[in-house]
Amino acid sequence: MRALLKGLGGEKIQVKQQLRLTYKEPLSEAIKDKRKTMSMIASFYNGKSILITGATGFMGKVLMEKLFRTSPDLKVIYILVRPKAGQTTQQRVFQILNSKLFEKVKEVCPNVHEKIRAVYADLNQNDFAISKEDMQELLSCTNIVFHCAATVRFDDHLRHAVQLNVTATQQLLLMASQMPKLEAFIHISTAFSNCNLTHIDEVIYPCPVEPKQIIDSMEWLDDAIIDEITPKLIGDRPNTYTYTKALGEMVVQQESGNMNIAIIRPSIVGATWQEPFPGWVDNLNGPSGLIIAAGKGFLRSIRATPMAVADLIPVDTVVNLTLAVGWYTAVHRPKSTLIYHCTSGNLNPCNWGKMGFQVLATFEKVPLERAFRRPNADFTTNTITSQYWNAVSHRAPAIIYDFYLRLTGRKPRMTKVMNRLLRNVSMLEYFVNRSWEWSTHNTEMLMSELSPEDQRVFNFDVRQLNWLEYIENYVLGVKKYLLKEDMAGIPEAKQHLKRLRNIHYLFNTALFLIAWRLLIARSQMARNVWFFIVSFCYKFLSYFRASSTLKV
Numbered sequence: 001m002r003a004l005l006k007g008l009g010g011e012k013i014q015v016k017q018q019l020r021l022t023y024k025e026p027l028s029e030a031i032k033d034k035r036k037t038m039s040m041i042a043s044f045y046n047g048k049s050i051l052i053t054g055a056t057g058f059m060g061k062v063l064m065e066k067l068f069r070t071s072p073d074l075k076v077i078y079i080l081v082r083p084k085a086g087q088t089t090q091q092r093v094f095q096i097l098n099s100k101l102f103e104k105v106k107e108v109c110p111n112v113h114e115k116i117r118a119v120y121a122d123l124n125q126n127d128f129a130i131s132k133e134d135m136q137e138l139l140s141c142t143n144i145v146f147h148c149a150a151t152v153r154f155d156d157h158l159r160h161a162v163q164l165n166v167t168a169t170q171q172l173l174l175m176a177s178q179m180p181k182l183e184a185f186i187h188i189s190t191a192f193s194n195c196n197l198t199h200i201d202e203v204i205y206p207c208p209v210e211p212k213q214i215i216d217s218m219e220w221l222d223d224a225i226i227d228e229i230t231p232k233l234i235g236d237r238p239n240t241y242t243y244t245k246a247l248g249e250m251v252v253q254q255e256s257g258n259m260n261i262a263i264i265r266p267s268i269v270g271a272t273w274q275e276p277f278p279g280w281v282d283n284l285n286g287p288s289g290l291i292i293a294a295g296k297g298f299l300r301s302i303r304a305t306p307m308a309v310a311d312l313i314p315v316d317t318v319v320n321l322t323l324a325v326g327w328y329t330a331v332h333r334p335k336s337t338l339i340y341h342c343t344s345g346n347l348n349p350c351n352w353g354k355m356g357f358q359v360l361a362t363f364e365k366v367p368l369e370r371a372f373r374r375p376n377a378d379f380t381t382n383t384i385t386s387q388y389w390n391a392v393s394h395r396a397p398a399i400i401y402d403f404y405l406r407l408t409g410r411k412p413r414m415t416k417v418m419n420r421l422l423r424n425v426s427m428l429e430y431f432v433n434r435s436w437e438w439s440t441h442n443t444e445m446l447m448s449e450l451s452p453e454d455q456r457v458f459n460f461d462v463r464q465l466n467w468l469e470y471i472e473n474y475v476l477g478v479k480k481y482l483l484k485e486d487m488a489g490i491p492e493a494k495q496h497l498k499r500l501r502n503i504h505y506l507f508n509t510a511l512f513l514i515a516w517r518l519l520i521a522r523s524q525m526a527r528n529v530w531f532f533i534v535s536f537c538y539k540f541l542s543y544f545r546a547s548s549t550l551k552v
C-alpha cells in the first residue's frame with residue numbers, strides 16, 4: 001500500500017511539473033488553434049485506465065467503441081466478463097472486436113486488442129469471483145468506472161434482479177472506494193426507475209423499504225415467499241426491473257462516501273443515430289423486438305396510445321452523454337451526486353403513432369424476408385378491442401397456420417410462438433400507454449459547459465434528431481445488423497408480400513361466401529336480401545344491355 005501511495009504522490013508531482021511548464025512556455029498560435037479545436041473530453045480519457053461492467057451488452061459495446069475511436073491513447077479498458085453460450089471470455093472479446101461495430105476503431109487504434117483486458121467476473125458471485133491478482137490490478141490502476149451491467153428483463157425473479165441491480169452495485173461501489181486513483185464512478189440507471197411518478201426530477205426518490213433490508217431478506221427468504229411479497233414490494237411500479245433499478249440508485253447514494261459519482265438515466269435506448277454508423281442495433285430489447293414482430297407480420301395490433309410520447313433515445317447519444325459526464329464528474333468534482341436524464345420527450349417529442357406509421361412506411365420500401373403476414377399497425381387504447389384483435393389478427397392465423405403445418409406433416413409451432421409474443425408485448429404495454437416528463441437541467445447545464453468541439457464530438461443534443469430519418473435507419477439497421485438480411489433479397493421479399501396479399505383476398509372472399517351460404521340456408525331475411533340483390537343486378541344488366549342495343 002505504501003508503495004502504491006508513493007507511486008501516487010510521484011504522479012501528482014509530475015502533473016504539477018507539467019502544468020508549470022505549460023504556463024512558462026509561451027504558446028504558439030498553432031498550438032492555440034489546436035487547443036480551440038481539440039476535444040477536452042477525448043484528451044481527458046487518453047492515458048486513463050477505465051473499468052466497464054456490462055461491456056458485452058448493447059450500451060457497453062457502443063461505449064467501448066466510442067472510447068477507443070476518440071481516445072486511442074487511453075491506457076487500458078478493463079471489462080468484467082463472464083463466459084457465455086459456450087464461449088470463453090477471450091472468445092467473446094475477440095468476437096466483439098471483430099464485429100462490424102468495431103471496423104472504424106481498427107483504423108484509428110490498430111492495437112485495440114492490446115488495450116482491452118477482459119477480467120473473468122460474474123457479478124452474481126461474491127467479490128464477483130475475480131482472482132486476487134486481477135482484483136489487485138483493478139484496485140490499484142482504475143481511474144474511471146462505468147457501471148452498465150444489469151438485468152434488463154422485466155420478468156426477472158426479484159431475487160436475481162436484486163442480486164444484479166442492487167447487491168452487485170453495492171459491491172462495485174465497495175471496490176471503487178478502495179481504488180486510490182479513482183476519479184469518477186458513473187452509474188447507469190434508467191429514466192423509468194421512478195415510472196410510478198409522472199413528473200420526475202433529477203433527484204433520488206426513496207423506496208419505502210431500505211435496499212439493505214431487501215438485500216438481507218433475499219438471502220434467507222425462499223422463492224415462494226419472495227413471489228408472494230414481490231407485488232407488495234414493487235408497489236405501483238410495473239416490474240422487478242424498474243423497482244430494483246430504483247433500489248440501485250439508493251445504494252449509490254448511500255455508499256458514495258467521498259467518491260465523485262454521477263447517475264445517468266436513459267429512457268428507451270434505441271439503435272445508433274450517427275455513430276459509428278446509423279441504425280446499429282444487436283438485441284431485441286425495447287422497440288427492436290416489436291419492429292421485427294411487426295415487419296414479419298406476427299404483430300399487427302397493439303394496445304398503445306398513439307399520442308403518448310415515445311421517449312426513445314439513440315444509444316450513441318447515451319454514450320456521448322456518459323463520456324461527457326465522466327469527464328465533468330472527474331474534472332469539476334460536483335459537491336453532490338448529480339443525476340442526468342438522457343431523454344428526448346421534453347426537447348424533441350415523438351409519439352408512438354408517428355413511430356408506428358414511419359416503421360410501416362419503411363417496411364413498404366424495404367420489407368423483411370419471409371413474412372408470416374403483411375405488416376400492419378393498429379393501435380387501440382381499448383382493452384376489449386385489443387383482445388378482439390388478439391383473437392382475430394394474432395391467435396386465429398396462428399391456429400390456421402398450425403393446422404396447415406399438421407396437414408403437411410410438420411410440427412405445429414406458431415401458436416406457441418404467438419402466445420409467447422403476446423405475453424412479451426403485454427409487458428411493454430405499460431410503457432406505451434403513458435407519458436412521462438423528465439426534467440433535464442443537469443443535462444442542459446453540462447451541454448453549456450462543453451466547448452464547441454466537445455459539443456460536436458460528444459453530441460447529446462436530441463433537438464437535432466430528425467425522427468423520420470432516425471426511425472427509417474433504425475428499421476434498416478434491424479434488417480441488416482440484427483436479422484442479417486441481405487438488401488439483394490428485397491425484390492423477392494416484395495413478391496412474397498404480393499403473394500400474401502392475394503392469399504389474404506382469396507381467403508377473405510372464400511370466408512365471405514361460406515358465411516353467406518350458411519346464412520341464406522338458415523334465415524328467411526338473408527334469403528330476401530339475396531333475392532333483392534340478385535334481381536336488382538339482373539334488372540340493371542338488362543337495362544344496360546337494352547340501352548346499348550338502342551344506341552347501335
Ligand SMILES: CCCCCCCCCCCCCCCCCCCCCCCC(=O)SCCNC(=O)CCNC(=O)[C@H](O)C(C)(C)COP(=O)(O)OP(=O)(O)OC[C@H]1O[C@@H](n2cnc3c(N)ncnc32)[C@H](O)[C@@H]1OP(=O)(O)O
Pocket residue numbers: 152153154155190191192267268269282283284285286287290291294299300301302304352355356359360376377378379420424427428431432
Ligand atoms: C401493431 C404493431 C406495433 C409495432 C409497430 C411498429 C413498432 C414500432 C412502434 C412502436 C410500438 C411500441 C414499442 C414499444 C417499446 C416499448 C419499450 C418499453 C421499454 C421501456 C422501459 C425501460 C427501458 C429500460 O430501462 S430497460 C431496457 C429494455 N428492456 C427490455 O426491453 C427487456 C424486455 N425483455 C424481457 O423482459 C425479456 O427478454 C422478454 C420477456 C421479452 C423475453 O422473455 P422470454 O422468456 O420470452 O424469452 P427468453 O427465454 O429470455 O428468450 C427466448 C429467446 O430469445 C432470445 N432473446 C431474448 N431476449 C433477447 C434480446 N434482448 N436480444 C436477443 N435475443 C434475445 C433468447 O436468447 C432466447 O433465444 P434461444 O435461442 O431460444 O436461447
Ligand SMILES: NC(=O)C1=CN([C@@H]2O[C@H](COP(=O)(O)OP(=O)(O)OC[C@H]3O[C@@H](n4cnc5c(N)ncnc54)[C@H](OP(=O)(O)O)[C@@H]3O)[C@@H](O)[C@H]2O)C=CC1
Pocket residue numbers: 053054055056057058059060080081082084121122123124147148149150151152164188189190191245265266267268269270283285286
Ligand atoms: N436498453 C435500454 O433500453 C435501457 C438500458 N438502461 C440501462 O443501461 C444499462 C445497459 O443496458 P443494456 O446494454 O441495454 O443491457 P444488456 O442486457 O444489453 O447488457 C447487460 C450487460 O450486463 C452484463 N451482465 C448481466 N449479468 C451479469 C453477470 N452476472 N456478470 C457479469 N455481467 C453481467 C451482461 O453480460 P452478458 O453479456 O454476459 O450477459 C451485459 O454485458 C443497464 O444498466 C440498463 O439498466 C437504461 C435504460 C434503457
